[in-house]
Every structure is written in structure tokens, then in C-alpha cells.
Amino acid sequence: xxxxxxxxxxxxxxxxxxxxxxxxxxxxxxxxxxxxxxxxxxxxxxxxxxxxxxxxxxxxxxxxxxxxxxxxxxxxxxxxxxxxxxxxxxxxxxxxxxxxxxxxxxxxxxxxxxxxxxxxxxxxxxxxxxxxxxxxxxxxxxxxxxxxxxxxxxxxxxxxxxxxxxxxxxxxxxxxxxxxxxxxxxxxxxxxxxxxxxxxxxxxxxxxxxxxxxxxxxxxxxxxxxxxxxxxxxxxxxxxxxxxxxxxxxxxxxxxxxxxxxxxxxxxxx
DNA sequence: CTAAGGACCTGTCGGC
DNA sequence: TGCCGACAGGTCCTTA
Numbered sequence: 001x002x003x004x005x006x007x008x009x010x011x012x013x014x015x016x017x018x019x020x021x022x023x024x025x026x027x028x029x030x031x032x033x034x035x036x037x038x039x040x041x042x043x044x045x046x047x048x049x050x051x052x053x054x055x056x057x058x059x060x061x062x063x064x065x066x067x068x069x070x071x072x073x074x075x076x077x078x079x080x081x082x083x084x085x086x087x088x089x090x091x092x093x094x095x096x097x098x099x100x101x102x103x104x105x106x107x108x109x110x111x112x113x114x115x116x117x118x119x120x121x122x123x124x125x126x127x128x129x130x131x132x133x134x135x136x137x138x139x140x141x142x143x144x145x146x147x148x149x150x151x152x153x154x155x156x157x158x159x160x161x162x163x164x165x166x167x168x169x170x171x172x173x174x175x176x177x178x179x180x181x182x183x184x185x186x187x188x189x190x191x192x193x194x195x196x197x198x199x200x201x202x203x204x205x206x207x208x209x210x211x212x213x214x215x216x217x218x219x220x221x222x223x224x225x226x227x228x229x230x231x232x233x234x235x236x237x238x239x240x241x242x243x244x245x246x247x248x249x250x251x252x253x254x255x256x257x258x259x260x261x262x263x264x265x266x267x268x269x270x
Numbered sequence: 271c272t273a274a275g276g277a278c279c280t281g282t283c284g285g286c
Numbered sequence: 287t288g289c290c291g292a293c294a295g296g297t298c299c300t301t302a
Contacts, residue, residue: 003295034278075296076280110279112296153273162297169295259275
């Protein structure tokens with residue numbers, strides 16, 4: 001489910017209910033996520049006050065004086081604020097109860113997500129080797145072009161590589177390449193600086209617009225407050241193989257690249 | 271170092 | 287209606 005805009009939408013939805021609240025108790029029903037939820041999570045976080053919720057890449061970081069909880073939603077995870085008497089469903093793996101009487105409920109049917117704890121967020125192996133945030137000023141066309149020099153990998157997996165830039169998932173990668181007019185299979189190192197400027201700009205615009213729209217709705221995505229996202233109607237290519245290109249009317253194509261479905265227009269993208 | 275493929279899981283959808 | 291295969295928003299790990 002979640003790409004970066006969905007994670008950011010979730011963060012904004014839950015933050016008002018959680019920030020400055022004390023964690024009263026943590027209920028873990030299923031520890032077997034991508035990595036097992038460590039006992040250290042309950043041991044260190046229970047009784048702490050959440051000073052703030054940040055996002056880095058697609059990770060949500062719950063900061064306390066004692067350390068940081070690291071939550072990743074994987075492919076199918078979601079969080080929402082509930083009243084704690086709401087019965088837990090099959091895949092509701094964790095509830096975190098707060099002093100205000102509300103609870104954060106984490107659901108993840110496929111269990112590709114993770115919930116970890118660290119007392120040193122700066123050196124955590126999942127976070128310390130990540131590339132720049134796409135919406136930061138450090139990320140721009142010059143940076144992207146520089147990183148691409150000597151790289152033979154196709155541009156689509158290149159921009160989905162978190163060491164290059166974080167937060168560009170499968171949906172938005174196709175969308176950004178369409179806007180920039182770049183063929184998804186073009187080798188990263190063989191794209192001109194000018195076109196990389198267009199691509200970096202497209203990445204910023206698409207992600208920013210998606211955040212403002214509250215994330216993409218595919219199947220049943222909801223923000224933390226239960227409101228659905230509204231971006232799907234704005235997708236130009238993703239999931240539209242065989243349908244007409246909005247720019248030139250040519251039938252859109254689909255190809256598998258790096259085991260991921262990739263959508264593009266043969267005529268508009270070179 | 272780079273690039274490619276496998277692995278981890280459950281739910282849903284389309285076709286027969 | 288039921289069964290079966292294909293596919294799904296992520297990303298770490300292994301292999302070459």
C-alpha cells in the first residue's frame with residue numbers, strides 16, 4: 001500500500017493524537033513481522049512520552065527521551081487511531097495505548113512491515129545509509145545526474161534505489177518518468193543533465209501533489225484519521241496499460257522491470 | 271563496487 | 287460457487 005505520500009499522510013493523521021502523550025501500555029499480538037518485534041520495544045517505550053513523530057524515507061519514527069520506535073508499513077501495513085475497546089481484527093498486530101485514552105493500532109496482513117526500537121537513531125543500520133529525501137533541496141537534477149554517472153542500470157530501478165533517493169515507489173516511479181518523458185528502460189548513466197533536471201523536478205512535483213491529495217487510493221488506503229486518499233484519479237500511466245495516453249492518445253504499454261510492473265507510453269517516453 | 275534475482279507473507283481478482 | 291494461478295504499494299539479502 002504505502003508509498004512516501006501515504007506514509008506522510010499517515011504521519012499527519014496520527015500525530016495530533018499522539019504527540020506529547022504518554023504511552024500507557026503496548027499490546028503485541030504478533031511479533032513475526034519482517035523482523036521480530038523485539039521485547040525491547042515494550043520494555044523501553046512503555047511509560048515514555050512521545051515527543052514527536054518524524055518521517056525518514058518510508059519509516060515513521062516515534063521519538064521519546066529513552067529512544068525511538070521505528071515503524072515501517074511494508075506493502076500492506078496501516079496505522080489508525082482507535083478507541084481501545086474496538087475489537088482487534090485478524091491482522092491487527094500491535095496496539096499502543098496513550099494517556100488520552102486513544103490507541104494507535106498497527107495492522108499488516110502481509111507482515112512485510114516492521115516495528116523496531118533503537119536508542120541511537122543516527123547509527124541504525126536501516127537508516128544510516130539512506131539517500132536524500134526527494135523533497136529536500138539537496139536532491140535536484142545535478143545530484144541525480146552526478147549519481148547516475150557510470151551506472152548501467154535502467155533509470156526506473158535507479159530512482160527506486162533508496163541509496164540514490166528515498167521514497168520513490170513503484171507507482172510514482174512510473175508516473176515521474178512519464179512526466180519527464182524518459183523511457184523506464186533507459187540506462188541511468190546515459191541520460192543528459194537537462195533531462196535529469198526534468199526528472200528530479202517531476203519527482204518533487206508528483207510526490208508533493210500526492211501528499212497534498214492525501215496519498216494514492218489503491219484498494220483501501222486510508223490516512224491515519226480514516227479518510228481515504230484521492231490521488232488515484234490523477235495517475236497518468238500506472239495501471240493503465242492498453243488505455244490511451246493522456247498526452248498523445250497512443251495505447252499505453254506495460255513491461256516488467258526488476259520484477260515490478262512498469263507503465264509507460266512508447267511514443268512520449270524515449 | 272554493480273546488477274539481478276530470490277525471499278519474506280496474505281489477500282484479491284480473473285479465468286475456467 | 288469453487289479452485290488455481292497471477293499479482294499486489296517494499297526492500298533486504300544472496301549471488302554472480
